[in-house]
Amino acid sequence: MAHIKIINASPRAPRSNSKIYAKMFADYCTMQTEYLELNRKNTPELTQSASDCKDLILVFPLYADGIPVSLLNFLKELSQIPSDCKPTVSAIINCGFLESMQNNIAVEQIRLFCDENGFSAGSFLKIGSGEAIADTPFKAFVKYKMKRFAKSVEKGNYREFSVSMPLTKKMFVIAANKYWLNRGKQNGLTKEQMDVDTIEDQ
Template sequence: MEQILLIDASPRAPHSNSHGYAAIFMETSRAACTYIALRKNDLTQTVQKIERSSDIIFVCPLYVDSLPLPLLELFQKIEHSVMTQKPRIHVILNCGFLEPWQNDTALASVRLFCRQNGFRFGSCLKIGGGEAILRTPFRFLVRHKIRQFSQAVRCENFVELSVTMPVSKRMFLRASTRYWIRYGKKHRLTREQMTTSANRVEGK
């Protein structure tokens, strides 16, 4: 029987945007679905659940142009595990950038993992503006793409899809700057303090 396991690999799971994308998938999928939030102390149990599934969908954000640490740790656990059954692997990636192609490096990492460990790679969905799009009038665009993604997974007609907000980069930057300034004020941080912190991280 077809059994899809959605693994939310966001460090903020289950209180994450990735959880929102997983929830939409479960609403639109006709197959039996199970959602789990990835936890470091549950990696052995997660590998066992993966082996019992027909399809795995990793749902995660982009972190420094790469996959988040929880997913990389799971990949390492899988590489050192003996699995008698290896399900198909799919991925939904979201990034804070407007351009969906910013997810390409992380996507390539998943494809490489599959190739090196004998998993069949299926479909992918790359989401741009992933930190915001679910809270905008463009939410319907994501739902439509996830519905297409869900159908591709079910029918084994594997595709590479992408979606973002149909706004100019200038408008996106203005809106995102306003959001982060409000977020900083909520935590008693000024714009100057946030800029200083960002420069320190970048080594400037």
């Protein structure tokens, strides 16, 4: 049994930023870890697996200022496991906006889940600019915080950490526009095509 299980709860887990952060955590963690990806079908299997570890690390994106629905459904099932099997629940949350504090509500949601269902809350790493930071030289900042986060979980000295790109909002907006226009170009899309309301359907 792995002492630490990592569950990637991003709705796009196989090609997610959460996957990058989960791997980073596993690289810095000196204890045995097991990485699992949540999908529409495997909630019962993952719930079973989560009841067989000391620490559970949930890695997920911020969706509409909170936790994604897929994770909510998983937590509902997790709340049902016997009390002697309940792991300490930590989380690595990444969001698109610059400020790591955008993730505060999701942290509170996980803390509330723990309080109401007899789990202990562990450490939290809140990553701002999570969509972009791992592709920039500022990745070193995330690595530094991830190392400290991993240590805190290993030692059971649970704490909260946060990290983001050291940019002003104005600089971030300019850089983000450039980045997304480039991504659009790579996919054959112009700015005008990306500006339409139905872009998510394409």
